[in-house]
Amino acid sequence: MELSGGEILVQCLIDEGVEYIFGYPGGAVLHIYDALFKQDKVKHILVRHEQGATHAADGYARSSGKPGVVLVTSGPGATNAVTGIATAYMDSIPMVILSGQVPMAVIGSDAFQEADISGITRPCVKHNFLVKDVTKLASTIKKAFYIATTGRPGPVLVDIPKNLTDPRVKIPYEYPKTMSLRSYNPHVKGHRWQMKKAVDCLLEAKRPMIYTGGGIILGEASAELTELTKLLGFPITNTLMGLGAYPGTDKQFVGMLGMHGTYEANMAMHDCDVLFAAGARFDDRITGIIAEFCPHAKIIHIDVDPSSISKNVRVDIPVVGELKPVLTEMIELVKSSDRKPDPVALAEWWKQIDGWRALDSLGFDRNADVIKPQYVVEQLWEMTHGDAYITSDVGQHQMFAAQFYKFDKPRRWINSGGLGTMGFGMPAAIGTKLAFPDADVYCITGEASIQMCIQELATARQYRTAIKIVNLNNGYMGMVRQWQEFSYDSRYSQTYLEALPDFVKLAESYGHMALRIDKKADVRAALEEAQKQKDRTIFLDFHIDPTENVYPMIEAGKAHNDMRLAPGVNPDAELA
């Protein structure tokens, strides 16, 4: 089969089983768009800004586990995609970005719409390629998918000069069936001896704690994690990225940990004697001040990426390997061991944890007349039985969603944890809805974040992706305002959003349904209305309490046992 470069690219995507490609055309990719036009296997989703393309592809990848694919033109097309690429990189999301480049002959001449995108993206991709020879195009695309989806996943960018896709130049096409690279060996098996040491350590623990992150979800190891946790009977906490890896409604789950984690999760972290970390990377939002992190604990850490081990926190028993096989083997080791966890010590530990839990650190004023953001999320969780896909943006609403929507399944909670990218939520919801057309997909957002990619309302309309937007509108950049309240004597510098649009009219102008909700009594009905809409996007503009803060909070430089709790929550009184 003889094909042009543009056709090769499209055929590669077909052979790779790509269902959707998110993109925006432009000069350097015209040949590719022409090749796309002539086929109907790969569906192209036209976004309204390249950032939206990357976030939509990202949402598709996070929800489905398949790589997201993006196509952008050279120069501004590619640079607009950078925020979304960096977002995927920080959360290890498999993504392949195809960018057009100016023709080889003019590279380096500051040609029109030229940008050195492989140089620009080098620090925020797992790998990138500049293809210089059309005969290497197919194998490079294969490499890109291989690298993006194996080991610790991540985005891979392939930059393609326009002359390589010239329709007049046809060459034989063959897509490699397999790929191996001498410099990259992603399939790491855990070291048996290390796993035995880890299991011995776990079975000796008096105050154990399990702490897991996004790696469990990426590694498809939720079932194994759940089995091991139940087998051991230990308390478990998840990071923001790891929510849903372990059932959020299970009694062994003590909530999210870290800066806005629950009192019980953070206290248990501080007091534990063995910390079992898996697929988590000891991010600063998790650890608080490193010097006081888990001061009494022996630390076991399983990760597929050796560079995650002992990066921020010194680990006692490292296991480098893919999560699913490692946890499977550890389950066997626990089962075949003649030792069992100490039931007396464990009962004592649970008593302590339940005491902390009784404090109800996520409590909020349920009798308030105003709409509390927590109330909206809680109602949504109740109504959807915890079974919807929830995307979010970044800020207070993201934390409320993480705290109050109890995820029982992996891949249901889709948010930008590492980079913290405002504008992520709505396009990510579009990508998620495309991956799961029959599912209920909610985007919990705020009036500041949503405006960062508001143009994608048009994409949602064009493809009839019926998403449900829950806008927790408090008129402020809430999280920044909260920090200003706590740390800057309430000097609200540039965090009040004047001149907000009428979101109802705005959403309606794009052809969506929209409701404004001012009264607490109307919250549930509005959500139920959203739940009914299966064929159209609905925008719910909730006008919420502008003064609400996210609690608990570990402020910068503080330890896990030094949380700022909601007014009226007093740990000493509760524990006495």
Next chain:
Amino acid sequence: MSHIISILIENESGALARVAGLFSARGYNIESLTVAPTQDPTLSRMTLVTTGNPEIIEQITKQLNKLIDVVKLIDISESTHIERELMMVKARAINGGREEIMRLTEIFRGNILDVTPTTYIIEITGEKSKLDAFLNTVGEDNIIEVVRSGTTGILRGDRGLMV
């Protein structure tokens, strides 16, 4: 303590930038970096001299290994090894100084590559400390220009860095 990390890396465009970028992005020190193709034209060999406590060095080697283009690497300073650096010095050589610098060059087993009525160009090879010592001995006042290759190194014995 200085560490000498030898790296075999795919001879691809951008490979050097990936290594250099990694060091600047993560705030690691680079003392010197040399790179040249190997007898296998698809591979380059880099020698990187860096400093840091053991935790930092561990992270550096892990992060380097994580780069897709890096095929293999070894911290050769952890084993018995030979290290060499090449230096060329353009020195002022007038009056009695001409004799003196020639003698010093002999003592340091260097070569004089170029001679003018007022200057020499001296070539010296050795460990970094030897090169530093030569410069100290010649004295700053007599030095016009110095160019150093940065350290390269190789493991002693039959072990080595090979694919």
